[in-house]
Amino acid sequence: xxxxxxxxxxxxxxxxxxxxxxxxxxxxEDNRLIKNDLIQGLMTNKGxxxxxxxxxxxVSRYLFEQNDATSRNQIKTSIMDQIGAFHPRVxxxxxxxRESSDNPNVMVVTVMGRTDLEATNVDDVLARFMxxxxxxxxxxxxxxxxx
Numbered sequence: 016x017x018x019x020x021x022x023x024x025x026x027x028x029x030x031x032x033x034x035x036x037x038x039x040x041x042x043x044e045d046n047r048l049i050k051n052d053l054i055q056g057l058m059t060n061k062g063x064x065x066x067x068x069x070x071x072x073x074v075s076r077y078l079f080e081q082n083d084a085t086s087r088n089q090i091k092t093s094i095m096d097q098i099g100a101f102h103p104r105v106x107x108x109x110x111x112x113r114e115s116s117d118n119p120n121v122m123v124v125t126v127m128g129r130t131d132l133e134a135t136n137v138d139d140v141l142a143r144f145m146x147x148x149x150x151x152x153x154x155x156x157x158x159x160x161x162x
Contacts, residue, residue: 049104049130054142056097057126072097074124074146082122082148087112090124090146104131108138115145122146 057072064070073093080086091110098105107128115121126142129135 045132046130049102049132050141053098053102053105053126054144056101057094057142058144070097070101074144077122077146077148079147079149082114082119086148087122090122094124094126098126105129105141106131107141120148122148 056070057074059071060075061071061073062068074090076093077086077090090112094110095107098107105128107126109125109127111123111125111127113123115123123145124143125140127138128141129138130141
């Protein structure tokens with residue numbers, strides 16, 4: 016029996032993206048609900064939700080910022096502040112923000128941890144997303160012909 020229940024967005028009538036047929040609102044429960052809430056919180060800009068001006072990970076604010084240690088640390092801090100304030104069901108073990116191995120103009124953000132529903136101490140990927148950035152300063156110089 017599930018402990019937490021929620022509704023996934025957008026609403027579907029008929030076949031959902033996961034292929035299940037539904038005549039009612041699609042329901043999420045437990046770990047899937049908690050992970051979905053975490054991702055929605057991180058992708059929300061501060062001030063975007065009415066009556067909750069402090070809610071949001073503000074991650075999109077770092078779109079097209081420099082791909083340097085300062086930006087990566089600011090993203091980590093922003094994510095930790097969001098999780099600490101609004102996601103008590105999430106236990107974070109690591110937040111990894113790094114340059115993509117395929118493209119220097121992309122940062123890969125991975126949040127590792129577990130939910131408070133899990134009895135084991137095994138960490139899993141709670142959220143992973145990519146952020147387009149302007150690349151490193153040396154990469155930008157090489158693109159415009161600088162040294």
